[in-house]
Amino acid sequence: MSHQFKPGDLALVIASPRKDNPNVGRCVELLCLVMPGETVPMPSGHGLRNVSDRSAWMCYAPGLLLGDLDAGGIDLILPERLSPLRGNFEPDQQKAKEAEPCA
Template identity: 40%
Template sequence: MSHNFKPGDLALVINHTFPPVIGTCVELISRHLVSPVDRKDPMDPGVYEQEGGDPVWVVSEDKAIVWEKWLMPLRGDLIPEQQKAKEAVPCL
């Protein structure tokens, strides 16, 4: 699912293979399309740019890579509707 993220957006990491990253707020730096990860060779990082691949973002947290599907937007038009309603200013 695409949230129409752009560089500079803030996002919450909701899943990751490195558990301490889960729940952190990150700034998105750049989006890349990568091939599926192949874990057969432990010396091979397994992440290669590929046209038509799955989207990942390089994020501010130590220039880590996070799959786009594991990011939840934190501002702007991407905020969930329920939160937008709480922020609305009542008319007088």
């Protein structure tokens, strides 16, 4: 399932490759989408590099862990491991199609 996430959206962490990951079940705010190999600044001023071969969201929540480290509530999470918590995430084309009057 592909969601149309954007920065500022709230999402629920629903999966992790690690067993017993304390981040699963947390509500997070999506800060920015980080491309593979890209390094982005964290609020702390340090850089965070996406070492994955896929895009991931930089997320924030108090107590969120980056691996086993406390990085100020920041983690990179793949989109398929997030579930939206608000708004209508249908693609705009689908919304427009449903709004068309019946003939």
